[in-house]
Amino acid sequence: MNADLVVVGTGFFGLTVAERMASAGRRVLMIDRREHLGGNAYSEDEPTTGIEVHRYGAHLFHTANERVWEYANRFTDFTSYTHRVYTTHRGEVFPMPINLGTINQFFRSAYGPEAARALIREQAAELGDKNPENLDEQGVRLIGRPLYEAFIREYTAKQWQTDPRDLPASVISRLPVRYTYDNRYFNDPHQGLPVDGYTAWLERMADHPNIEVRLGTDFFDTSQPVHQRAVVGQVPVVYTGPVDRYFDYAEGELSWRTLDFDTEVLDVGDFQGTSVMNYADAEVPYTRIHEFRHFHPERDYPSDRTVIMREYSRFAERQDEPYYPVNTPEDRERLRRYRALMDGEQDVHFGGRLGTYQYLDMHMAIGSALSMVDNKLS
Ligand code: FAD
Numbered sequence: 273m274n275a276d277l278v279v280v281g282t283g284f285f286g287l288t289v290a291e292r293m294a295s296a297g298r299r300v301l302m303i304d305r306r307e308h309l310g311g312n313a314y315s316e317d318e319p320t321t322g323i324e325v326h327r328y329g330a331h332l333f334h335t336a337n338e339r340v341w342e343y344a345n346r347f348t349d350f351t352s353y354t355h356r357v358y359t360t361h362r363g364e365v366f367p368m369p370i371n372l373g374t375i376n377q378f379f380r381s382a383y384g385p386e387a388a389r390a391l392i393r394e395q396a397a398e399l400g401d402k403n404p405e406n407l408d409e410q411g412v413r414l415i416g417r418p419l420y421e422a423f424i425r426e427y428t429a430k431q432w433q434t435d436p437r438d439l440p441a442s443v444i445s446r447l448p449v450r451y452t453y454d455n456r457y458f459n460d461p462h463q464g465l466p467v468d469g470y471t472a473w474l475e476r477m478a479d480h481p482n483i484e485v486r487l488g489t490d491f492f493d494t495s496q497p498v499h500q501r502a503v504v505g506q507v508p509v510v511y512t513g514p515v516d517r518y519f520d521y522a523e524g525e526l527s528w529r530t531l532d533f534d535t536e537v538l539d540v541g542d543f544q545g546t547s548v549m550n551y552a553d554a555e556v557p558y559t560r561i562h563e564f565r566h567f568h569p570e571r572d573y574p575s576d577r578t579v580i581m582r583e584y585s586r587f588a589e590r591q592d593e594p595y596y597p598v599n600t601p602e603d604r605e606r607l608r609r610y611r612a613l614m615d616g617e618q619d620v621h622f623g624g625r626l627g628t629y630q631y632l633d634m635h636m637a638i639g640s641a642l643s644m645v646d647n648k649l650s
Pocket of ligand 1: 312623
């Protein structure tokens with residue numbers, strides 16, 4: 273094989289490793305089982321409107337990591353987009369995350385920061401010193417019953433298809449409440465969207481004479497020239513696919529939640545006036561609606577059509593796209609055993625959200641790939 277390194281998976285983790293190693297003079301062969309590069313950050317223009325749609329769910333770039341920010345800016349400029357989220361509850365729209373605006377609208381009040389803080393403290397004390405035994409009690413302990421039941425309870429039940437009384441308290445460790453009217457979703461100093469789209473950014477990372485990309489190539493498909501048994505032991509491998517799949521599920525399957533997306537082109541210029549609207553109530557089956565035109569107000573999109581995407585959440589079957597680790601105690605035990613197996617693999621490095629079974633934002637995937645290059649591959 274004409275490569276010094278095989279990278280399985282062309283998401284941000286794999287691309288960062290490949291780009292760094294290629295720039296250091298190594299020949300890198302990347303494969304991906306999908307027909308496009310970029311992993312879950314991939315986006316494409318909806319053909320009839322030209323509106324950029326994030327195929328695997330809305331992706332907002334944000335980071336406080338200066339090294340990652342500097343690295344990302346080598347491949348793309350960013351717009352000044354600032355992410356804001358609203359939620360619909362009982363026919364009324366509230367700003368999220370919960371802030372002074374949400375509190376005053378919800379309680380029909382005009383509290384200042386201190387009065388609001390005192391109110392939430394008092395409501396959160398309802399359960400006294402009792403240790404929360406489930407997510408319901410944890411929610412009440414964190415922000416008090418009224419706000420928890422309005423904005424978190426049913427939304428979380430939809431995300432997990434499970435009554436929060438049957439979910440462990442550990443699912444939520446904190447629920448941010450801001451005692452200002454600041455409703456920016458992310459606190460990070462750097463945020464924005466790639467000026468000419470995610471796919472242009474992702475393609476530029478792979479655009480190096482030392483990088484070859486083969487799409488539609490599954491690492492476990494033995495009919496392909498580049499597959500697990502042909503490669504491992506011959507060439508160093510960076511593997512960013514699911515860790516349980518790599519070991520043929522020897523320790524059992526790790527559980528994931530997946531999302532279903534229902535995309536629709538509408539004959540209106542603006543459907544909801546904002547990019548993301550959550551639906552907090554159980555009666556609405558989807559968790560949120562994305563309207564992609566609002567991610568790029570600077571672009572010249574058609575004024576009479578728009579693209580929306582409804583998002584539904586459920587537990588993943590083996591054939592589904594794995595999105596968020598469920599992370600039950602059984603999963604954690606399985607992962608511990610998989611880690612022991614990983615340690616036994618010669619010259620195979622496991623990375624990214626699937627390879628390490630953890631949710632990673634894009635900046636975290638890029639940051640941990642840079643660390644892998646520094647610490648294990650250089
Ligand atoms: P991925 O992007 O998943 O790439 C893994 C690649 O490996 C895939 O292309 C897959 O096809 C390939 N692969 C798997 N198995 C095989 C195989 N057997 N053979 C060959 N190839 C294989 N991050 C943010 O910063 N902001 C956001 O707003 C945000 N929103 C998100 C919304 C959703 C719904 C999800 C799921 C994630 C979101 N993320 C967001 C996280 C972001 O998608 C990840 O950080 C990023 O995808 C991680 O990159 P990765 O390379 O680890 O994994």
